[in-house]
Amino acid sequence: MEGGESKKDGGDECGGTIEIWLRKHALNFTRATRHPFILSIRDGSVDIASFKRWLEQDYLFVRAFVAFAASVLIKACKESENGSDMEVLLQGISALSDELAWFKSEAEKWGVSLSGVSPQPANLSYCRFLDSLMSQEVEYTVAITAFWAIETVYQDSFAYCLEVESKTPHELKETCKRWGNAAFGHYCRTLQKMANRQLHKAPGDVIKKTEATFLQVLDKEIDFWNMSHG
Numbered sequence: 001m002e003g004g005e006s007k008k009d010g011g012d013e014c015g016g017t018i019e020i021w022l023r024k025h026a027l028n029f030t031r032a033t034r035h036p037f038i039l040s041i042r043d044g045s046v047d048i049a050s051f052k053r054w055l056e057q058d059y060l061f062v063r064a065f066v067a068f069a070a071s072v073l074i075k076a077c078k079e080s081e082n083g084s085d086m087e088v089l090l091q092g093i094s095a096l097s098d099e100l101a102w103f104k105s106e107a108e109k110w111g112v113s114l115s116g117v118s119p120q121p122a123n124l125s126y127c128r129f130l131d132s133l134m135s136q137e138v139e140y141t142v143a144i145t146a147f148w149a150i151e152t153v154y155q156d157s158f159a160y161c162l163e164v165e166s167k168t169p170h171e172l173k174e175t176c177k178r179w180g181n182a183a184f185g186h187y188c189r190t191l192q193k194m195a196n197r198q199l200h201k202a203p204g205d206v207i208k209k210t211e212a213t214f215l216q217v218l219d220k221e222i223d224f225w226n227m228s229h230g
């Protein structure tokens with residue numbers, strides 16, 4: 001621990017609320033980040049049709065995620081103490097712009113057409129959930145924690161596919177690096193500190209609501225991976 005700074009603001013790497021929840025809900029977190037689809041990428045047995053299905057659906061998801069990210073940014077702007085949160089989120093949105101461009105070029109590479117894709121039920125359900133979190137009534141604490149969880153599931157999942165022992169096919173390395181790279185890992189840890197800081201000063205009912213939302217994100221992510229089975 002470096003000095004008292006991280007303790008005071010609730011950003012404690014081992015004792016923050018988020019770290020407690022990650023231990024308490026380790027089974028759910030593992031289900032979301034070690035899904036059979038991810039394991040199949042990591043061991044090289046991945047079915048390319050599954051990968052293409054995931055790519056199509058995730059492109060649609062990310063378009064909805066941009067709107068959610070913008071809503072989190074607005075909440076951060078309204079919380080006067082969160083000047084630096086606003087900057088982190090703005091950078092995140094800027095990265096999503098590159099990400100949409102990446103989806104288009106990746107789809108072309110795989111001969112996938114993104115224009116005719118319709119969202120699967122699990123995707124629709126996840127997008128509706130994001131919509132519900134965009135409401136003005138949803139506290140910044142709830143929204144920033146959901147945002148952290150959504151980004152972190154991808155970071156943790158794809159970083160696992162890049163570990164030295166992994167047998168991830170060469171053609172999928174780029175995809176894994178998109179979310180599994182060290183800079184994205186750092187971004188997720190920054191989001192985690194932001195969420196912890198909010199939770200540190202939140203009233204009990206908001207903390208409860210945030211924990212339930214975190215668990216909902218994990219369930220939605222599992223359902224999303226399940227779509228790749230077809």
Ligand SMILES: Cc1ncc(CNC=O)c(N)n1
Binds near residue numbers: 058062065099150154
């Ligand atoms: C279903 C899902 N969850 C998280 C992410 C990662 N965030 C933005 O890209 C994603 N692309 N898709």
